[in-house]
Every structure is written in C-alpha cells, then in structure tokens.
Amino acid sequence: MAPDAPRPVSPGVPSGAASLVSTTLLVNGESHTLELDPRTTLLDALRDHVSLTGTKKGCDHGQCGACTVHINGRRVNACLALAIAHVGDTITTIEGLGQPGHLHPMQQAFVEHDGYQCGYCTSGQIMSAVALLEEPWGPDDAEVKEAMSGNICRCGAYGNIVAAIQDVRRKA
Numbered sequence: 001m002a003p004d005a006p007r008p009v010s011p012g013v014p015s016g017a018a019s020l021v022s023t024t025l026l027v028n029g030e031s032h033t034l035e036l037d038p039r040t041t042l043l044d045a046l047r048d049h050v051s052l053t054g055t056k057k058g059c060d061h062g063q064c065g066a067c068t069v070h071i072n073g074r075r076v077n078a079c080l081a082l083a084i085a086h087v088g089d090t091i092t093t094i095e096g097l098g099q100p101g102h103l104h105p106m107q108q109a110f111v112e113h114d115g116y117q118c119g120y121c122t123s124g125q126i127m128s129a130v131a132l133l134e135e136p137w138g139p140d141d142a143e144v145k146e147a148m149s150g151n152i153c154r155c156g157a158y159g160n161i162v163a164a165i166q167d168v169r170r171k172a
Contacts (some may be wrong), residue, residue, distance in 0.1 A: 023084050027052065028096030036083055043067045043078035046093060054094035054123045058152075065151030068124035068131075069093050075131035077150075094123035097130065105171065106130045109164035117155030125151050129165045139169065 020035040027050055034049045043060075046052045046069070058066030060079050067078040070092040097104035106129050109115065116122040125148070132147040144162050153161065 021084055023087055025050070025083065025086060025091060026089065027091045028093060034083075038082070038084050040083045041079055042069070042076075042081040042083045042086060042091070045083035046078060046091075052093050052095050056120055056123060058121070058124075063152070064121070064124070065128060066121050066124040068127040068151065070127060070131060073131070073134065075128050092127075094127060097126065104130065105168050106133075106164065109167045110161070113160045113164040113167060115157055115161045115164040117153070117157045121151060121153045121155075125153065125161055129161070129168070132165070133169065133172065141166065 019038075021038050022033060023036045023045075024031055024033045025045065026032075027046065032050050034045060036045060036049065040049075043055060043057055046055050047057065055069055055078055056066035057079065058064035062077040062080040065077065068075050069078045070076070071081070071086060071089050073090070073092075098107050103111070104126075106126050110122065110126055110129075115125065128148055128151050132144070135147065137143045137147040141162050144165050145158070148158075148161065148165070
C-alpha cells in the first residue's frame with residue numbers, strides 16, 4: 001500500500017466507514033450481542049439486527065413517535081437514540097409488552113376502543129400510552145392529549161386513543 005493511501009479502519013470495512021463495535025443490548029428480557037457501526041440508531045438495531053419490526057420507522061427525525069420504545073421504563077424515540085449508548089439498559093419494544101394469547105391491558109384497550117386505524121402508528125402510540133401512566137400527568141382528557149402529543153396518527157384516531165388510555169387508567 002502506498003504511504004499516502006487511505007488505510008481501512010478495520011479489516012473488511014472500507015476507508016471512511018466507522019469500525020464495527022460489539023454491542024450487547026437487553027431487549028424484552030433477552031440479551032443480544034451485535035456488531036454495529038457506532039452510528040447505528042436503536043431503531044435500526046432493533047429492526048435490522050434483532051429482527052423486531054413492531055417498532056416502526058416513520059419520520060426518522062423524532063417527530064412522529066412511531067418508533068417509541070421504553071428504555072429503563074421511560075419512553076424514548078428509538079430513531080434519535082444511538083444503540084451503543086444503551087448497553088446495560090433495559091429496552092422494551094411493543095413485542096415485549098404482551099404475550100401470545102394475553103395482551104397487555106393497553107393493547108386490549110386499543111382493540112376495544114378502536115384506537116388504531118391503519119395500524120402504522122399503533123405500536124408507538126401504545127408504548128407512549130403505557131409510559132404516560134407512570135408519568136405525572138393529570139387525569140383529564142386534555143392532559144392525556146398533551147402527554148401523547150409526540151405521537152402522530154395520520155388517520156385521526158385520537159379520540160379513540162384517549163378513550164383507550166382512560167379506560168386502562170380507570171381499571172388500574
């Protein structure tokens with residue numbers, strides 16, 4: 001190799017690309033060791049490397065909430081989080097909420113109140129709704145709407161989503 005020629009960062013990785021980093025993520029109670037470019041978002045790690053596709057890629061800019069997951073019990077837009085920043089954290093996706101044949105109460109409420117239309121935003125809506133129940137929001141519909149304002153539903157099922165959340169609150 002010529003003395004002034006660019007050298008690969010690591011074997012098999014082209015010049016200019018970041019080297020891969022071994023990253024272990026705890027997702028839905030299972031440990032996943034992945035080789036990731038350090039620039040990989042948590043959303044892309046979940047979808048492309050862990051094969052959990054319930055978390056949706058909507059805007060990829062943190063504006064729609066379709067990618068909402070829980071990290072250590074708090075809701076986070078996975079498209080804005082770097083995967084390597086969450087080693088050691090507990091990550092929960094929509095697939096980790098309920099079990100086959102036994103829906104999480106919020107999932108069941110969304111079904112009962114028709115809180116989904118096309119379904120694309122539903123996983124993010126449910127993840128935010130579950131988290132907001134643990135956050136210091138007031139009990140009225142206006143507070144719920146404000147708490148859910150980071151999640152967009154282009155189909156306009158907002159009234160049904162609020163009804164589902166309030167139903168779970170009443171039953172808790």
